[in-house]
Amino acid sequence: MSKHSCAAMVIRCIDFRIAPKNLSELLSEAGMCHDGDYDLVSVAGSGKDLLSENTTERDFILKQINISKKLHDIKTIYILMHDNCGAYAIPDAVEEHNIQVKDLKQVEQYLNSVLTDVEIKGFIVKGVPTGILSLESVY
Numbered sequence: 399m400s401k402h403s404c405a406a407m408v409i410r411c412i413d414f415r416i417a418p419k420n421l422s423e424l425l426s427e428a429g430m431c432h433d434g435d436y437d438l439v440s441v442a443g444s445g446k447d448l449l450s451e452n453t454t455e456r457d458f459i460l461k462q463i464n465i466s467k468k469l470h471d472i473k474t475i476y477i478l479m480h481d482n483c484g485a486y487a488i489p490d491a492v493e494e495h496n497i498q499v500k501d502l503k504q505v506e507q508y509l510n511s512v513l514t515d516v517e518i519k520g521f522i523v524k525g526v527p528t529g530i531l532s533l534e535s536v537y
């Protein structure tokens with residue numbers, strides 16, 4: 399019987415500068431999840447829409463999470479923000495970082511309030527403007 403579950407879901411920004419192959423390597427190197435062992439959601443600004451006043455935007459991501467939980471029994475959700483993100487459009491890198499950290503913490507709180515049996519982990523992909531990518535753990 400073929401395996402019909404995976405370890406995690408990754409929610410990332412659509413940004414082409416984070417190439418799927420590079421992201422996969424980063425996640426693998428960090429010991430987070432191996433290639434092919436996660437469901438992937440790409441949405442502009444990553445988890446940003448989970449904090450939207452617009453429930454349609456929020457529900458879109460929640461629906462993907464719930465399907466992933468139900469069908470693939472995921473145990474962890476990785477929310478990956480990134481620097482120089484067009485969905486944030488904040489020119490100052492320090493300010494962008496601070497706002498993304500704050501948002502990631504709010505996303506964690508929100509998801510923990512609506513989901514059970516799943517761990518939320520927040521990261522920022524750094525180095526997107528230079529192409530030398532690294533992962534910063536926020537929680």
Ligand SMILES: [Zn+2]
Nearest residue numbers: 411413483484
């Ligand atoms: Zn982005």
